[in-house]
Amino acid sequence: MSEQPTRRDVLGHAVRGTVLIGLGGLAAYLGRRAGPETVWQIDCDRCVNSRAGAVGVDVCERCATECVLPLSAVRAVNDYAKCGRCYICPAYFDIKSAVNAQGLPSQKLCPRDAIDRKPIGWVDPDDPANNYYEYVIDERRCNGCGRCVLACKEPAGLGSIRLVVRYDLCLDCNRCSVAQACPDDAYLRKPLTSGEATA
Amino acid sequence: MTAHLDHLSAARARRRPVSRRPALVAIIALSVLLASPGKLAAQQYPYERPVNAAPTVEDIGADYQLPTVQAHPPRAAWREALDVGLLVLALGLAAWLALWRRSRIGLVLLAMGCVVYFGLYRRGCVCPIGAIQNVTVALTDPLHVIPYFVLAVFFLPLVAAVLFGRVFCAGVCPLGALQELVLVRPISVPRRLDLALGTIKWVYLGLAIGLAARAATQREFIICRFDPFVGFFRLAGPAHMLLIGGGLLVLGLFIGRPYCRYLCPYGPLLSLLSRLAWRSVSITPDKELDCGLCAQACPYGAIQRRPAAGASGGRYQAIRSTCLACARCFKYCPRQRAREKPAARQGRAGPAAPYGTGGRA
Amino acid sequence: MPYQRVRLISGRGPAASQFADALRGLAVDAADRIYAVGDSAVKVFSPEGELVGLWQTERAGWAIAVAKDRTVFVGQTDQAQLFDPAGHLTQTWKDPQRLGLPTAVGLCGEHVLVADAKDRCIRCYDLDGRFRHSIGGAGRMRGFLIPNGHLDLTVDADGVLHVPNPGKHRVERYDLSGRLLGQFGRFDGTDPAGFSGCCNPTNIALLPSGQVVVTEKAPPRIKVYEADGRLLELFGQDDFDPRCKNMDVAADSRGRVYVVDTIRLHICVFAPAEAQDATSRPATREGQPR
Numbered sequence: 001m002s003e004q005p006t007r008r009d010v011l012g013h014a015v016r017g018t019v020l021i022g023l024g025g026l027a028a029y030l031g032r033r034a035g036p037e038t039v040w041q042i043d044c045d046r047c048v049n050s051r052a053g054a055v056g057v058d059v060c061e062r063c064a065t066e067c068v069l070p071l072s073a074v075r076a077v078n079d080y081a082k083c084g085r086c087y088i089c090p091a092y093f094d095i096k097s098a099v100n101a102q103g104l105p106s107q108k109l110c111p112r113d114a115i116d117r118k119p120i121g122w123v124d125p126d127d128p129a130n131n132y133y134e135y136v137i138d139e140r141r142c143n144g145c146g147r148c149v150l151a152c153k154e155p156a157g158l159g160s161i162r163l164v165v166r167y168d169l170c171l172d173c174n175r176c177s178v179a180q181a182c183p184d185d186a187y188l189r190k191p192l193t194s195g196e197a198t199a
Numbered sequence: 200m201t202a203h204l205d206h207l208s209a210a211r212a213r214r215r216p217v218s219r220r221p222a223l224v225a226i227i228a229l230s231v232l233l234a235s236p237g238k239l240a241a242q243q244y245p246y247e248r249p250v251n252a253a254p255t256v257e258d259i260g261a262d263y264q265l266p267t268v269q270a271h272p273p274r275a276a277w278r279e280a281l282d283v284g285l286l287v288l289a290l291g292l293a294a295w296l297a298l299w300r301r302s303r304i305g306l307v308l309l310a311m312g313c314v315v316y317f318g319l320y321r322r323g324c325v326c327p328i329g330a331i332q333n334v335t336v337a338l339t340d341p342l343h344v345i346p347y348f349v350l351a352v353f354f355l356p357l358v359a360a361v362l363f364g365r366v367f368c369a370g371v372c373p374l375g376a377l378q379e380l381v382l383v384r385p386i387s388v389p390r391r392l393d394l395a396l397g398t399i400k401w402v403y404l405g406l407a408i409g410l411a412a413r414a415a416t417q418r419e420f421i422i423c424r425f426d427p428f429v430g431f432f433r434l435a436g437p438a439h440m441l442l443i444g445g446g447l448l449v450l451g452l453f454i455g456r457p458y459c460r461y462l463c464p465y466g467p468l469l470s471l472l473s474r475l476a477w478r479s480v481s482i483t484p485d486k487e488l489d490c491g492l493c494a495q496a497c498p499y500g501a502i503q504r505r506p507a508a509g510a511s512g513g514r515y516q517a518i519r520s521t522c523l524a525c526a527r528c529f530k531y532c533p534r535q536r537a538r539e540k541p542a543a544r545q546g547r548a549g550p551a552a553p554y555g556t557g558g559r560a
Numbered sequence: 561m562p563y564q565r566v567r568l569i570s571g572r573g574p575a576a577s578q579f580a581d582a583l584r585g586l587a588v589d590a591a592d593r594i595y596a597v598g599d600s601a602v603k604v605f606s607p608e609g610e611l612v613g614l615w616q617t618e619r620a621g622w623a624i625a626v627a628k629d630r631t632v633f634v635g636q637t638d639q640a641q642l643f644d645p646a647g648h649l650t651q652t653w654k655d656p657q658r659l660g661l662p663t664a665v666g667l668c669g670e671h672v673l674v675a676d677a678k679d680r681c682i683r684c685y686d687l688d689g690r691f692r693h694s695i696g697g698a699g700r701m702r703g704f705l706i707p708n709g710h711l712d713l714t715v716d717a718d719g720v721l722h723v724p725n726p727g728k729h730r731v732e733r734y735d736l737s738g739r740l741l742g743q744f745g746r747f748d749g750t751d752p753a754g755f756s757g758c759c760n761p762t763n764i765a766l767l768p769s770g771q772v773v774v775t776e777k778a779p780p781r782i783k784v785y786e787a788d789g790r791l792l793e794l795f796g797q798d799d800f801d802p803r804c805k806n807m808d809v810a811a812d813s814r815g816r817v818y819v820v821d822t823i824r825l826h827i828c829v830f831a832p833a834e835a836q837d838a839t840s841r842p843a844t845r846e847g848q849p850r
Contacts, residue, residue: 016475019361027354030337035344039273055802056779070435077269082253084707086758087727088747090778095749095756103747121259129705129728132259139269155805156778157758158253158707167273169326173422174332192273252677252709 037190040176042074044162046186049146050152063163064145066181073170074144074163074178076114076137082160085120085132090156091148092117092135102128109151114141139166240457258408263469279348282321286355289313294363296370297524298478301535306369306526310376318373323432327353327367328374328465329422331404332411339412356465360472367469368459369524374428375463378456379525385455385498396461404464409544422464455498459523468521480524481518483534489515493528502528562815562833563782567730569609570596572825577603577611579825582620585635585664585808586820586827589626592812595635596820597621598829602643605827607812615647623675623808625665635662635674640689641665653689663806666715673721675711680704682723684736695721695738700815705759708777710806712763722766724774726759731772731785743834744789752783765809765817773809773817780804782819782830799828 002180044050048060063074073109088095097107116136144163152161165196179187237490256265259459285322289309317323337345356367368375409421427444450457459466482493482502494502494515501521506513529535571578581596593612594605600620605687623635630645638656643649660678672685680703682695696704704711705727713723720741721734730745748754755761761774771792772785780800784793800807801823808820817830
């Protein structure tokens, strides 16, 4: 057997090389296109749980039930700078429930008990109603059902709680089942921008 | 026989310059990937409410610090680089195991590993099959930006196909690996039926590209929607897709890889490019006897008699566009067993062949 | 329900009698004329709802009160302005430290009480604009708790301030020096006599009979309580846009109740079904019941 490459071999190499360069070139062309990547985001001005106009509606839980993950990639987050720190928070307590002996509602609103409440700042030991309370949503328990978001919405609350997408968990599906199910077209693909501090 | 061995060893000893191309491509791809700008998380929509009623930090007093609002950035870039690196490793390993080492057990182990990592851990997403749609969108929508990671996942198996044939299918693709692992009793499909069913994947590819090429509001991603095995990887999914996936797996107990051969839209791309493969699965040639055990062993009908110089009536070859590099043929090949003589002499028996092992291999 | 809506005054629009952006404050004088402040103007309506006066304020108006001599006090951002009955500006009190957001004005003799929502306390001035003291700002309570961002007050002829404390779900009574005299109300989401939500009641007025009218938000409604805290009436659940918040309220000499719809920018007038007797509080006294 000759060690010299035959014409057929050379042709094969040439074709392979061309194809590889073609693939690489296509990849480079597509990859070099400038612009931010897009991710799934929730538009709070359309989401029925958050938008200011929709009052007296039932909670829309689709962000929690439609995600393909066992625990949805959507969760509620409290914007602390805008939170009223109320003694009786309508997102923490179920204000329609009966009042207990301390004068607080007896039931909590969150079905997964994902909100933690603690007094902050200067604390009055005698009168608990005198204090400010911080409401922190534990994302390990929250599943994005949106009840607290709806309860905090204006005018009942200050609208500081909103639903966000957990990008570390979101699979970034081409065809997001939550987006398909959203009745308000509030779940959209939008560019990721640099912004507030990341955790 | 020694003449053949000489021929083989001579062929192997041919000093071809080791192509640095695959390594170069990998390095370029990785560096381009790592050079991509880091991702920061933010909500694009400014959710502003005209609130001036919230208590300020001074109101709350007593050294209260405003906590930062929880925000989670997307998966770190190094994790994606790791996935790409593991993909390259798996492709290389599959090529080595199928083409040089010719080890069936090695490929089975690789298949298991890939099902666990790419399938169960990464939940089968991002996969090159679905990436067809992303690349289509990137080509047709000038505003769409496709991440480097998706490009790497799409192009690397194609590059591997140009170099080594369909090694992606060998054990790296989690969907294929899953079917590979359930195939226990292969029954061969009649050629006509096989060819007829094989056209379905071309139609599927055309549909997927056509639907993904539409405008943004009308785009449909049917590959993602109708992926039969993603429900198993996610351990959740719509009932009808889980049933279809289960059905395909049950069918796959007997018919080798029904999804891969008849439905996978990435298959046409691989089959086209693997025809150019630099190195591919080769059937051990022999001048005197073509026993044809490999052709019987191949569950995919990829070994056929083709005309070749120096052999009358042709000899068996693995058809590059169809061969999924599963290495079953080597398990049954008597010549292959003979080459592993030292182990065979120590008593490790290969599977029983109708005409007996050893002897004139 | 003995109270029924009888009229709507003003509305949202570009006309002179309408408001364009906001309608925030309400007052009624002895002759039952209605003074409404919003946008940057004060609009005066006759008891039948006709526009009889319009004058501009320097800044966005938040609160209004009318004295017995028909001097009009308008609380605006960082200041308060006084107008004579013809609508001419007579005084401007600039006090950004103490009048950051005056959301209510009350008058009692020589005292002018302004509720500042920014610092969450009530400022006491004399008629020349000299600051005297604050009520509710010092001490352990650190001001009223108003997550709704609005502090309302009303003062009766005896110098008793009635102030809703929304964060604590009660109405408190103070004397002019700031001493707490009493309170009523509690949180209750199921009992209509209690105050629901995070911060209710939001606004307050006094009827000529001494009964207390309060407005709530989420859902918006109006309640009348006896001075000792017994719920007498509950009405207005269907009359307001559900997004309304901090609806200012006033009462006239006949016991009619005027409430601002902050979204639709009109004034709802409610009248008791039977004629309201002017009982122990004739309308000609100083310190108009708002």
